[in-house]
Amino acid sequence: MKRKLPQTYYLKTFGCQQNEADSEKIAALLEKKGYRPTKNKQRADLIIINSCSVRESAENRVFGLINNLKKSKIILTGCMVGSALGERKRYTLKQLKKKLPNVELILLDELLKDFKDKPKRKNKKSALVPIMEGCNNFCSYCVVPYARGKEVSRPFEEIVCEVKALVKKGYEEIMLLGQNVNSYGKKLKTKNTKQTPFAKLLKELHKIKNLKKIKFMTSNPWDLTDDIIKTLKLPKIDRYLHLPVQSGDNKILKKMKRKSTVEEYFKLIKKIREEIPNIKIGTDIIVGFPGETKKQFENTIKFCKKVNFTQAYISKYSSRPGTTAFKLKDNIPMKEKKRRWRILEKLIN
Secondary structure (H helix, E strand, O other), X not given: OOOOOOOEEEEXXXXXXXXXXXXXXXXXXXXXXXXXXXXXXXXXXXXXXXXXXXXXXXXXXXXXXXXXXXXXXXXXXXXXXXXXXXXXXXXOHHHHHHHOOOOEEOOHHHHOOOOOOOOOOXXXXXXXXXXXXXXXXXXXXXXXXXXXXXXXEOXXXXXXXHHXXXXXXXXXXXXXXXXXXXXXXXXXXXXXOOOOOHHHHHHHHHOOOOOOEEEEEOXXXXXXXXXXXXXXXXXXXXXXXXOOOEOOOHHHXXXXXXXXXXXXXXHHHHHHHHHOOOOEEEEEEEEOOOOOOHHHHHHXXXXXXXXXXXXXXXXXXXXXXXXXXXXXXXXXXXXXXXXXXXXXXXXXX
């Protein structure tokens, strides 16, 4: 009698490192249930897609992948499902089901509700460590608050214990993850837990013996406080800071509902470089935001030259249903968005 082989799974992740960290948990959960991974998506018994909805192109890749799959059980989770089923719906469940009639839609929180194990980490030296979830900022172009909900921080002690355990297993580097790590500690999951600012968390993690490097993503300029800046001088803290600016024009920043001006951002960069002269600064920039004139784009070019970013994630504006900016006319032709993208890509990257 032939021994029955375990069922296989294929896990595809779209989007940010937060999604990568979530997928490490999904993989651990599946393997605990007896599934084994496969790289052959057409022969997998179960396919799980951890989706991103930050840009239309990411959603289109999800639809394209599903349309090319043969008959397997398919589960869609992540931000696209969060947008449809979550607290602040961006589009209806009916709309998503119509596009994906044979796909099971499961909220990430529901999928991982019984997860109490260790994530199946891909890297054996560097670990992704989420410290918070969600966002309260509601920038006009962004779906993250709709897809991931309100900002919630993990308990301080829980994070420190996790990192200590990782170091004991031989991990030398950690990447702390959050939509805005600077605001860590404002609202914690556990009641009666002392609220702990991000600077204190960094200092505590810095004390851990044999931990060699601490990285984090992502910060916002308006709540990068002086105590966080001073903490960045600690030897184990990575000398790279990712600080999204999104535009070098104040009128566009206002339409984006960003909370800092070009002048405030530059003043902050100057302060950071005075404290840490060898620090490298990276950023995010959106080109072709509704109504962005050629003059306003020129302001972004001038600003980038002035700041001298080490690298930048440059994206062509993509209209997202449910966001405030969705009501604005997306009046910049794709050809012009691509032209602006190429200019900044060449200048910075």
